[in-house]
Amino acid sequence: MSHYLITFLSALSDAGSLFVAAAGLTLVFGALRIINIAHGSFYAYGAFGATTLVGGLAAGSGRFWLALLAVPLAVACLGAAVEVTVLRRVYSRDHLAQLVVTYALFLIFGDLALRLWGSQSRSVPVPSPFAGSVTIGGGQFPEYDLFVIGAAVAVGLALWALLQRTPLGWRIRAAVEDRELLASAGTNVPLLFTTVFTIGAMLAGLAGVLAAPLESVSPGLDASIIISAFIVSVIGGLGSVAGAAIGAIVIALFNTAGVLWAPSWQPAFIYLAMIAVLAVRPWGLLGAAER
């Protein structure tokens, strides 16, 4: 019986890191109507940044917590620079052009990462207070995974508070739901877009740092995460942060179901999940019905 609990908790931990990665992507889409493929690059730079800052030192050192603060901010600055120099020119363009531009950025950042961090697999030791495991119902479960679940919930609450309780949050929601209202309220729209994109990049960097102790940090990390983040955002409904949370859980459960019942077909399950959801609700679970 215990392994179902362990399986569920590990699914929850996967959902947590997926949510933090997807939240930035869906927030940027909601406010700016841009699907940012380079979001995967920001995630990878977050993870690589963590390996640089923490290095191979023993788990005891506090360098991980320093990285958890510093690296997302650095990635946020990179995001702001990208938004100001490149994305500002493509807001008026159609979806396809925006996709191709962000894909071009994805390719550029991919090769730069190879130059900066080389091609070797790297990894970050699990940070000290959470290095051990806790026994739950007879099974062993890593403490760090519990930390990741907690961090995801914290990010979710922080985003909820930002969107519901702050003037910036009101403007972001206005950008998502009713563009005309935004302009009429005298908002500095370009500054708002830069802010939202920077927040999106920071979330991607944070997700990267969080994931570094869990997996190997190597080239190709940006491609694998962007596909999962896309699927989670679409299932939840593009533009809805709450939808991203639900989408992350749906994907984690489908993955687990695949593992338990049809291991050899497991990689196909996330695509089946996406097709099933979109067949029932063509604009995602919580997405705004597009006319």
Place this chain on the structure above:
Amino acid sequence: MDTMHRWAKRGLMRRFVAPAVAVCAAVVGVGCSSSAPSSSPGPSTGSSTGAPVTIGVATTLSGAFAAYGIGGLDGIKLAVQDINSHGGLLGRQIHVATGDDQVDPAIGETVTRNLILNDHVAALFGSVSSAVGAAQEQLAGQYKVPIFFHLANDVGLTTTTFNKYAFEFSPNTDMEPASAALYYAREIGHGPVRIATITPDYSFGLDTVKAFLADLKKDGVTYTVTDQQTPALGASSFTAQIAAILATNPQYVFAGQYGADLVTLTKQGLGLGLFSKAKVGGMYDLQVLQALGAQAPAGAIAWDRAPFWTDNSSVMKSFVASYKSVYHGYPSEFAIIGYSAVQAWAWAVKQAGSFDGGKVSAALGGATVATIRGNITIRACDHQAEVNEEVGTIASAPDPTYGVTLWGSDVLDAQSSQIIEPCS
């Protein structure tokens, strides 16, 4: 001229003739850019001394498997550097041309075709992925250029798509699991024992698990397979698969993952208690052990095609020293195999007294060549090098001389004769 007619004519001019002219320009451009002087492929085999001879390395230099491709390339470059410092081959210096296939067969084919036809390479060194390798093998056969596989080791390369210009210098996907099975059998005895497997969901991973289970039975072990997981290649999380495997409480686990995937699988397995509950085996080579650092799972079973640290011969010692002096790090197994493949090619060129692909391949088939991995015999029937595979267990502390946690002292040197399939 009524407005309608004039409008139509102008409109059409834009929509058709402009792009039409552009298309023709592009085609003509194509003609010039890539049609190098269409001399016959392959090097000028005459012994015009002095003109450098090129060898081509078409491998993966970007993406998730870049570390493997670059590792092999470093070994090959070092071998060429050593040859050139001793006066080159037949009096001619050797030059290395490279190409990045980005693990995509179509790109791999383009890059390989370009090395053959534009760089006139005298020999080719194959890719990381077997799918790309198979496409390269066809080209090598078509243009009569010897191709040496030092990374891709799918048994198909020496059977289904084999031709006489292809040579496999790495233990193939039959030999590697057979060596692992020998070690497991030595550990287990006759059993009965409970085993689970987890491997990436593509041909290499699936073939490896199938061969391992078959060889284990052949080595007299009775076992029951409790679970078989096949996560996607490059998946970011194996927690669900590990939890499912643990639920069937196996005594032994066989992992087909390698490189970045094996690092991720190990870190997540440690957290879920996989290594404390079962004896896990995987391809824990230098790159994986360096990435894991302090998290390397002591006591886990590890196999590797050419680990330098288990070979105490003076030849290997000096190779490791010279590699370290050039690359400021230690050689991966692919650097070692790549280096030995170049040595074999050089030997065959001297033997045949020419760079001609046909002569070199004929000279090498069935021959025994001295390399940094000792004397290697290349089977005449399928050009599979009769090489050993090393299997051991991960040490509990970093190696004093190399500063990385490597293997313990008890290492099985699985002889090629024990693990190779007879000629079909």
Place this chain on the structure above:
Amino acid sequence: MTPVTAKGRPVVRALAGHALIATALIVAVLAVAPAVLSVTALLNVQSAIGLALFACATNLLIGYGGLVSFGQGAFYGIGAYVVALAWLHLHASFWISFACAPVVGAAAALAAGLLALRTRRLYFALLTVAVSQLLYVVVQQLQFAGGANGVFGAMLPGFLTSSDNAYWFTLAVTVVGLLALWQVTRSPFGLTLRAIRENRERAEALGVNVFRHQLLAFVISGAFCALAGALFVVYDQSANPDLLNWTESGYPIFMAVIGGQFTFLGPALGALVYEQARDVLLVNFTDSQLVFGGVLLVIMLAAPDGLVGLLGRGGRELVARR
């Protein structure tokens, strides 16, 4: 008084005249290629021609229909697999299986379209990715389809084994395919499709059954993508799962965007330029993706309407952005 003769007959004839001259010009240059080019260059052009058909078939959806599908690689792969598997298992004649490829592609496109066209814009794009990735994962599991390595072998008939004949065949099929596609775009159906792209709600209010038109466009595009996939077999004599991967579906989109998605021949030009640029990049630059990304970015920012937009004298006016 009225700017046009009663039945508008002279207008149409003039339109057709110019188009034929332009197409004949292109075909003539391409036809001369085998005599002029070396083996490599000929193979490059043959591959580019096949990709031009793939790009124009995809552009029927993107440029004309306003439907951004990221899954056309699925039908391209299906076309290749139909020919390869017919040879492997049924030992069918190449010509029959080659003719069946577009039919199977159309059937697959019908099924996928019924599912995908219920969604709009980005959801449609991502759903088509999901469908083609599902196919990509499934085909690797099917042992009879050669699993992850795909199907290799001498599947071409004697006639096509000579590189010149293979080139002629590819050129002929592509020209016929492009002319058929061109007729579709200039027909009433083509105009209605463009109207739907411009303003779906308005088209519906004028009595156009939007779903059916988009579905038919999806089926036609799927058929021609499968035909291009079958041409891949002529070039490469193999069918491997990577053809179905979403990265493969990205190529025709880049070609259409680079070439100019709002003109008919734009994607064909994009295919030629893309194929050569990629080969040159791969061979000469270690950081080929960095350079390609940079070039793609510059083209997107500097030439929003693709190369044809730049080249066409009045290109700016014809494709003025909304």
Place this chain on the structure above:
Amino acid sequence: MSAEPLLDIRGLTKAFGGFTAVAEVDLAVWPGTIHAVIGPNGAGKTTLFRVITGTHRPTRGTVRFDGRDLTGAPPHVVSRRGLTQSFQITNVFPRLTVLESVQVAVLARHRRSWDFTSARGRRTAGEAAELLDEVGLAAAAGAQAQTLSHGDQRILEVTLALATRPRLLLLDEPTAGMSPAETGRMVALVTALAAARDLAVVLCEHDMDIVFGISHEVTVLHRGRVIAHGPPAAVQADPVVADVYLGGEQ
């Protein structure tokens, strides 16, 4: 006045969740007549139009047109039956030329939009060009719709609806944002076409001069309900209307 109304709406109701936008509306429109539907903003005029054209499905009530039940039919079916709308916010095909835009409507009417064979020009250029002549847009035939002036785009908006040869035309504020001169041109165009083609027109308009100038019947909506209907003179004199709409709550 023929025996049966062309458009016969009975007890039409449309609610979005709790909010009832249109409640129990009855509306009858006779062939060849101009019927104005007026009311303050938020009275439910646009929702009523959207339900009639099939963009929204009615919660209750029936829509009969030309003797056949059209309740809940999708927009393209409603349009094919001969009931077409032009939009309040200009809704044309930006990158199509004026001629091409009209040809799309003509093709749809002839059910030729599935035709792959003939060039689109042969079948429909003539008819489209004649219509452009009638509405005075012939000179702009080759220009892209997005390059036209606002007034011309409004005229193109109506022309597209006319090209489907409707029996009834729904005009949602056709003169919105137009100069007096352009308004005069539009009013003249609508009345001429109504007479020439025995076309019924349902007009939603704020400009009272137009409403009481050219319409044969007027219906006044307030908070989704019909509060008055009849000939213009009677409605103008009706105290309820004056209180609620003209003088009262604005």
